Amino acid sequence: MKFGVNHKLRILLILIVLLVLLFVSIFLDSSIRKYYFNREVDSLLEKGQSLALKLGHSESLSDYKEEIRFLSEFIGADIIIINRDKKIVVCSEGHHLDNGMYMDWEELKEIFQGKSFIHHGEYFGFRDSRISIAVPIYQDQHVMGTVLISKSVDTFTDMVDDMRKIILMVGLGAVLLTVLVTPIVSYRFTKPLSQIIEAAQKMLQGDFSGRVTIITKDEIGDLARCFNSLSKELERSVGELFREKDKLISVLESMDEGVLTFDKNRNLTLISPQTKNLLNVDTDSYSLADSPEGKLILAMVYKAVKRKMLEEREIEINNKVVSLRANLLKDSKTGEVMGAVVIIQDVSVKRKADQLRKEFLASVSHEIRTPLSIMQGYTEALLDGMADTPEDNNTYLLIIKDEIIRLRVLVDDLLDLNKMEAGNFALKKDYYDVERLLKRVKRKYSSFQDNTDISIELTIQPDIPLIYGDERRIEQALINLVENAIRHTPDGGRIIISAFCEDAKLTLQVTDNGEGIPYNELPYIWDRFFKVDKARTREKAGSGLGLAIVKNIIEAHGGTVGVRSVEGQGSMFKMEFPIN
Numbered sequence: 001m002k003f004g005v006n007h008k009l010r011i012l013l014i015l016i017v018l019l020v021l022l023f024v025s026i027f028l029d030s031s032i033r034k035y036y037f038n039r040e041v042d043s044l045l046e047k048g049q050s051l052a053l054k055l056g057h058s059e060s061l062s063d064y065k066e067e068i069r070f071l072s073e074f075i076g077a078d079i080i081i082i083n084r085d086k087k088i089v090v091c092s093e094g095h096h097l098d099n100g101m102y103m104d105w106e107e108l109k110e111i112f113q114g115k116s117f118i119h120h121g122e123y124f125g126f127r128d129s130r131i132s133i134a135v136p137i138y139q140d141q142h143v144m145g146t147v148l149i150s151k152s153v154d155t156f157t158d159m160v161d162d163m164r165k166i167i168l169m170v171g172l173g174a175v176l177l178t179v180l181v182t183p184i185v186s187y188r189f190t191k192p193l194s195q196i197i198e199a200a201q202k203m204l205q206g207d208f209s210g211r212v213t214i215i216t217k218d219e220i221g222d223l224a225r226c227f228n229s230l231s232k233e234l235e236r237s238v239g240e241l242f243r244e245k246d247k248l249i250s251v252l253e254s255m256d257e258g259v260l261t262f263d264k265n266r267n268l269t270l271i272s273p274q275t276k277n278l279l280n281v282d283t284d285s286y287s288l289a290d291s292p293e294g295k296l297i298l299a300m301v302y303k304a305v306k307r308k309m310l311e312e313r314e315i316e317i318n319n320k321v322v323s324l325r326a327n328l329l330k331d332s333k334t335g336e337v338m339g340a341v342v343i344i345q346d347v348s349v350k351r352k353a354d355q356l357r358k359e360f361l362a363s364v365s366h367e368i369r370t371p372l373s374i375m376q377g378y379t380e381a382l383l384d385g386m387a388d389t390p391e392d393n394n395t396y397l398l399i400i401k402d403e404i405i406r407l408r409v410l411v412d413d414l415l416d417l418n419k420m421e422a423g424n425f426a427l428k429k430d431y432y433d434v435e436r437l438l439k440r441v442k443r444k445y446s447s448f449q450d451n452t453d454i455s456i457e458l459t460i461q462p463d464i465p466l467i468y469g470d471e472r473r474i475e476q477a478l479i480n481l482v483e484n485a486i487r488h489t490p491d492g493g494r495i496i497i498s499a500f501c502e503d504a505k506l507t508l509q510v511t512d513n514g515e516g517i518p519y520n521e522l523p524y525i526w527d528r529f530f531k532v533d534k535a536r537t538r539e540k541a542g543s544g545l546g547l548a549i550v551k552n553i554i555e556a557h558g559g560t561v562g563v564r565s566v567e568g569q570g571s572m573f574k575m576e577f578p579i580n
Contacts, residue, residue, distance in 0.1 A: 371403035489514030
C-alpha cells in the first residue's frame with residue numbers, strides 16, 4: 001500500500017503527539033512522586049525533630065507515650081522511641097514491634113553519633129514500602145536515644161494514581177483532538193502539493209494552463225506562487241516555441257530546397273517535405289543508408305562535423321542536377337557544435353540557364369561577327385577598288401546596309417528586353433482595331449509567300465471590339481511569333497493567325513504545322529537566348545530573344561502566353577489578355 005504525503009503527515013503528527021505525551025507523562029509522574037516524597041520527608045523530619053526536642057527536655061523518654069500514640073494516629077505514621085541501649089521504650093500500635101525489644105540496626109550507630117536518617121522502602125522491620133526517618137534525641141549535648149517515624153507510601157500512591165489517570169485522560173483527549181485536527185492541518189499543507197502534482201502531470205501532456213490555489217502565506221504558499229509563475233512562464237515559452245516551430249514548418253514547406261538536420265552522431269532529426277521529391281524517396285519510411293545518395297549525405301555530414309567546415313557536392317538524380325551543402329549547427333551561446341544541416345537544391349534550371357548564357361554568348365558573338373566580317377570584307381573591297389562598275393559599288397553598299405540593319409535589330413531587341421525586365425518599359429496605349437492589325441501583319445509577308453510554298457492565313461472572329469493597348473508592341477509580338485513559325489516550317493507548310501474573344505479576353509494564336517518543339521524543351525522556350533534548334537543553319541537562325549520579348553510584352557498588358565506543341569507535328573502559340 002502506497003502512503004501519500006497526506007497520510008504520512010497525519011501519522012507523523014500523531015506519533016509526535018504520542019511521544020510528547022509519553023515523555024510528559026513520565027516526567028510528571030516522576031516529578032509528582034518526587035514532590036510528594038520530599039514533602040512527606042520534610043513533614044516527618046519536622047515532626048520527628050519537634051518530638052525529639054520535647055523528649056530531650058523530659059526526665060524519661062517514655063513520658064509522652066500517650067501523646068506519641070495520638071500523634072501516630074493523627075499523622076498516620078508509626079512512631080518508635082529507642083533509648084541509648086537500643087531498646088524500644090515507646091512504640092505506637094499497629095505493627096509487630098513491642099516495648100522492650102532490642103534493635104540492633106547498623107544505622108543506629110550513625111544516629112547515636114548525631115546524624116539523621118532517611119530511607120524509602122522496606123526498613124525498620126516493616127515489610128511494605130515506606131518513608132522512614134530517624135532523628136537523634138539530645139540531653140545535655142549527648143544523644144540519649146532516637147525518634148523513628150515510618151509512614152506507608154500508600155497514602156500518596158493513590159494520589160499519584162489519580163494524577164496518572166488525569167494525565168492519561170488528558171493524553172487520550174489530546175490524541176483524539178490530534179486525530180481530528182491532523183486532516184485539516186495536513187490538507188492545508190498537502191493540497192497545494194496535490195495541485196502541483198496534478199498540474200505537473202498536465203504539463204507532461206502539453207497542458208500548461210493548470211494553476212495552484214494559494215492557501216497559506218508560508219513556504220508552501222511561496223512554493224505555490226513560484227509554481228504558478230513557472231507554469232505561466234512555461235506556457236508563454238512553450239507557446240512561443242510552438243509558434244516558432246509552426247513558422248519553421250511553414251518556411252520549410254514554402255522552400256523549394258530540401259532540408260535535413262542531424263545531431264552530432266549523424267542521427268536524422270528533421271526532414272522537410274521537399275526532400276522527398278528532390279531525392280525521389282518516401283520520407284515516411286526513408287533511411288539514408290538505403291540509397292547511394294543517402295550514404296553520400298551521411299559522409300558529408302561526418303566530414304562537416306569532423307572538419308568543422310562547409311561541405312558541398314553536386315550529384316545527378318533522375319536527370320536532375322542536385323546541389324548538396326552540409327554545414328554545422330552550433331549553439332548560439334557556447335558555440336558548441338550540435339550537429340549539421342544539409343540543404344538540397346535542384347540546380348537543374350540554374351545549370352540550364354548557365355548553359356543558355358554560354359550558348360547565347362556564342363550565338364551573339366556569331367551573329368555579330370558574321371555581319372561585321374561581311375561589312376569588313378565589302379568595305380575593304382570598296383577601298384581596294386574592286387567594284388569595277390557603279391552597279392557593283394551599289395551592290396556592295398546594299399549588302400553593308402542590310403548587315404547594319406540586322407545588327408541594329410539585334411541591339412534593339414536586347415535593349416527592349418533589358419528595359420522590359422528592368423521595369424522601365426513604357427507602353428503607349430490606345431484603342432486599335434485587331435482585324436486591321438492582323439491584316440497589316442499578313443501584308444508584310446506577302447512577298448515572302450510569293451517566293452515560298454508556305455501559306456499564311458487569317459482566322460478572325462467577326463465583331464471583335466476595339467482593344468485598348470500598345471498596338472505597335474502587340475504587332476511586334478505577332479511578328480516575332482510569325483517569324484519564329486516561318487523559321488521552323490518547311491516548304492509547303494501552313495501558318496494560321498487567329499483572333500477571337502472569349503470570357504472578356506482577347507486571344508491571338510499563331511499555329512503552324514512545322515517541326516514542333518521537343519517536350520523537354522518546352523519549359524525553357526520563354527527564356528532569353530534559348531534556341532530549340534541547336535543544329536540550325538544560319539538562314540534559320542534567330543537571336544533567341546523573340547519569345548522572351550513576346551512574353552514580356554503580353555505580361556505588360558496584363559495577359560498570359562502559352563504553347564502547345566508536338567514534335568514533328570507543329571506548334572500553337574497563344575497570347576491572351578483582357579479586352580479592357
